[in-house]
Amino acid sequence: MISGNLKKEFEALLGEKNVMSDEVTRMNYAYDAAVLDPVMPALVLRPESSEQLGSAIRLCGENGIPVTVRGAGTNLSGGTIPLKNGVVILTNAMNKIIEINEADMYAIVQPGVVTADFAAAVAARGLFYPPDPGSQKVSTLAGNVAENAGGLRGLKYGVTKDYLMGMDFFDAGGNLVKTGSKTVKCVTGYNVGGLMVASEGTLGVFNEITLKLVPPPSASKSMMAVYDSVADATESVAAIIAAKIVPCTLEFMDNFTIRAVEDYAKAGLPTEAQALLLIEVDGHAGQVADDAAKVEEICKQHNASRIQVAKDEAEKNKVWEARRAALSALAKLKPTLVLEDATVPRSKVPEMVRGLDTVAAKYNLSIGTFGHAGDGNLHPTILCDRRNEKEWHKVESAIEDIFDLALKMGGTLSGEHGIGIAKAGFMAREVGERSLTYFHKIKQAVDPKGILNPGKVIGD
């Protein structure tokens, strides 16, 4: 428990209104988007400045209080589920864009800036911030770095990691550590920014983040390819990559997902289709024309029954927004939605989708699949009811089978949803005990009291 005296110390640092201990607030921050039991924190803190953030971390460090920093809590692996007797630190009062530098194409932001707001602010200055996680309308940039968020444009533009130029963060003692630079090349000191990526708040608390910006593409073209066969769609994905075309976006949806999304979003998706590909190519107008023609040709060769090119941005957005709504659409259907994230080398997408069918049949579960097929990053989705113990047991076995499938194909446990506490127990299967030991040594060295989001990523 956090004593009344300690609470008063936090209040002295942050102001009374920014130290919350009422039950409703604590319950609000007891869970995140993962299917895991909530854990009530002892306090919820809302620092309004770097100084307040640093002093709160320092006080937690001095008193050995576990700290879970929370952006929007949109991660899907329990990375923001706090500890009992721990504090949740909200970043939503530290949401300023400090600088957008057009000449040098970088921006400096506070942790709580919302991803889509940032992308819009950058676009208004004629620049482009590509990472677009599904939750971009609410997710925060520090959360994106902590999870190495991906998104629909990962195929061409990479993930959050590829845009992190530098940062400063508070260590477990509340000291500010600086890494990286505003320059595009920098090898000064350990690349600790690279280590912070995907570390889920276990190694430091981000203060200011420097992000790379790029010039926006001058043209783009979006299309939907409709298939009567899942195999034809996934083979099209492999063929597009093999033709050395790099679309900006190359998304897959199976019939289950199409129907759920259409029912939810009314975007005019063909509910009779067995599979869809949503494809966007962008860049110079000449390249867009060439790539789009080649993509159409490949989809036709692979028996696409129809290819519908978006007439304008509005038509494209309608379909893309529907795709972004997939998670919400599916979540409505049953009490529990398990959204997996196992990822394979992209040429293995057809094989992985076949494997998922086998898993579904083996356990008699409905598994819908959608995702970033061009990245080999599929999101098989299991709809179930966690309160049904027998069914839940089957779901857990199916998830293990999916992990094993991905690893057998040279893939990974998580492409972009994080490890959190949901997958921490499975890590050794992929990386081995020696690697886990190496990770633990780093964690122990920089956070000897284990106050920074303990239990996440590497387990206890």
Place this chain on the structure above:
Amino acid sequence: MISGNLKKEFEALLGEKNVMSDEVTRMNYAYDAAVLDPVMPALVLRPESSEQLGSAIRLCGENGIPVTVRGAGTNLSGGTIPLKNGVVILTNAMNKIIEINEADMYAIVQPGVVTADFAAAVAARGLFYPPDPGSQKVSTLAGNVAENAGGLRGLKYGVTKDYLMGMDFFDAGGNLVKTGSKTVKCVTGYNVGGLMVASEGTLGVFNEITLKLVPPPSASKSMMAVYDSVADATESVAAIIAAKIVPCTLEFMDNFTIRAVEDYAKAGLPTEAQALLLIEVDGHAGQVADDAAKVEEICKQHNASRIQVAKDEAEKNKVWEARRAALSALAKLKPTLVLEDATVPRSKVPEMVRGLDTVAAKYNLSIGTFGHAGDGNLHPTILCDRRNEKEWHKVESAIEDIFDLALKMGGTLSGEHGIGIAKAGFMAREVGERSLTYFHKIKQAVDPKGILNPGKVIGD
């Protein structure tokens, strides 16, 4: 000293011929490309397999023997200068390309593969590995990762870090640690690969490296813009970036460098020019045509006296190879060449070049400048004679002034040449003591005996 018995143990592991202690061999590996005093290692080891490499590290770990792994020793900051009583481990017998996967666009390599050989092997399979450090004809891929090597194409294509998908490496105990994946998205475990980048062999010994490949550009156009004024050339650089054009290469050479290079390489460079820009744009043919036209226009607006477009690949290569020879050309002129690497946000290039003139005048030194202007990564070069103590003292002061200049402009001590031992003492100026402490904690945790290239990057 390494005892005769211990030497015999190394010989049992690696074979007699791969354990060298003769004076000539030890002298060969006592220095690297930095202007620093040589240090003779006690032994030079040349493992031929992963097993041999791992067992050699393990034996060093057990006996507390400092290990300096050496690719080609082309780093410019003393990163491969060994320790007295330490061993040098050569990677040149571990130089196999294990896999080039065209469908999934990655390759797996052993540490000692030469960069240019790798790029050629990849090109033969219709793919592209962009990082092209100046020393690519001899530098090794593991060395490139350890230094986060940049190169001429950094502006558009990024640096080595941007191509590292995964790796395994031996920790200080000789245990194999795995990080990253063959998938384009992976958030499983700490991103230790990101931490290994630029760590100069202080945190692990690389075994196998997985590198990202990309489709090659379908067209390119190269040109040389000639200027009567340095300011006009550097202002052109800033204007090209401001116009949101991203050339593949945007190199700057001042008159001093032009004359040295022309004398050495006879490439037909205009020795009367005050400055040159070497510019390459690449991508889709339509984009290349548009970008090249815009670049020409901008250079003309900034008073380029002449713009010479390369007629063909041969003409381009002649000029580009001359640029790559700049270091060798300059090194011939005086006994000592100090090649600096201070880097600034790219819009500050004009200001930085003016600042360098001021430093040269202040200390009455000749400073030639060339480098990757589009990245803000200039290489001011001081020609001198280290044996002249008075002059050398001035050179040291000038270098400090250059560091301060770069930092004042929001830049960094080193863009791509590494910190090594040459700049380790200056790190705190940029990152502060708190950051250094954080770095040391990581180092101490994973290498408690301090056997992995001690003293490099973070100092002792």
